[in-house]
Amino acid sequence: MQKPMTNLPADTALHANGKSPPVRQKYPELLSFADVLARLDAFDTIIDARSPSEFAEDHLPGAINCPVLDDAERHRIGTMYKQVNAFEAKKVGAALVSRNIGTHIEAHFLDKPRDWKPLVYCWRGGNRSGSLAYILARIGWPAVQLDGGYKEFRRHVNTALETLPQQFRYRVICGTTGSGKSRLLQTLEAAGAQVLDLERLAAHRGSVLGHLPDAAQPTQKMFETRLWETLRHFDRTREVFVESESKKVGNVRVPDALMQAMRGSPCVALALPDAARVALLMADYAHFVDSPEALNRQLDCLQTLYGGAKIARWQAMATQGAMEPLVGELLVEHYDPAYRRSIARNFTQFETAQVLEMPEFSDAAFAAAASVLFQGAPSAV
DSSP states (O other), rough: OOOTTTTTTTTTOOOOOOOOOOOOOSEEEEEOOHHHHOOOGOOSEEEEEEOHHHHHOSSSSOEEESSOHHHHHHHHHHHHHTTOOOOHHHHHHHHHHHHHHHHHHHIIITTTTOOOOOEESSSSSHHHHHHHHHHHHOOOOOOOOTHHHHHHHHHHHHHHTTTTTGGGGGEEEOOOTOOOOHHHHHHHHHHOOOOHHHHHHHBOOTTTOOOOOTOOOHHHHHHHOOOOOOOSSTTTOEEEEEEEOOOTTTTTEOOOEEEHHHHHHHHEEEEEHHHHHHHHHHTTHHHHHOOOHHHHHHHHHGHHHHHHHHHHHHHHHTTTHHHHHHHHHHHIIHHHHHHHHHHHHOTTTTTGGGEEEEESHHHHHHHHHHHOOOOTSSOOO
């Protein structure tokens, strides 16, 4: 009778029928970002092994943060490298990394099947991602480690944004403040049009009063990552609708290549009656209507343009609840003149823009406007 092969490692022992078991991956696959990009959407989970502060600044689209060292631990180990020596730092770091990886496996990965495909990266694709990816691979998952890490991803995004924006045809939605440009973009997107909503990517409405109360703006790097991620999924044979933004949307800057492409593109001049514009802005800026103090803090930013007396008058109107007259004055005295000064100068095809007049501020009116611009949009009912 044949003796059992108990002296063989588990991953090389034969099945009872004499056939070898499926070969499981022992080590993580190391891939360049070019190779990863070709199948980026095929990974089940993208794991950022960097510290929380690094992750907050920017990360690969869809990534989750599983830091092998948190910010305090990373600082501690870095200090030991400089003030003690590398060997002592590595001993303490290994203990911390091991505990953290165990915590992440228990918290996030115990329910994953054998064919779960994770991509792991850190800053440069070194020890942090290597440690986590190695453990995942030894468990038996087909783990991939990004060679060059986030640094290589960031290099790719920087390079891509120099040329990628110019590979599309744009139609620029222009119009004075309150004319409904963003709402028209939303209606077009819901109908299936390709829409590049820069204000949504920047979490800002693009004016001195454009800060969103429930969303912090992304960092410049994260804004560029969001922009790259949006553009890379677009169909280059179809046009892209975009709003006539300035170079900066709040605190973030629109890449030069995109601005150049937008400013040389055909324009649509959206028009809405003044009363409807006021109504739209009252709806979009309800947080200022509910909090005059917040509005008055933003109005302080206009002191250098209009002087203390006018700002004090506008602030008094806000405090007294005279919001509709205040919005009307801001449109006539601040927003409209600024728009007229900049639009024709910056968008070379604005003088021949397609004029799109809407009679009112309503869902039906925006649906009708969208149907004029995009065949897939439903007509108003």
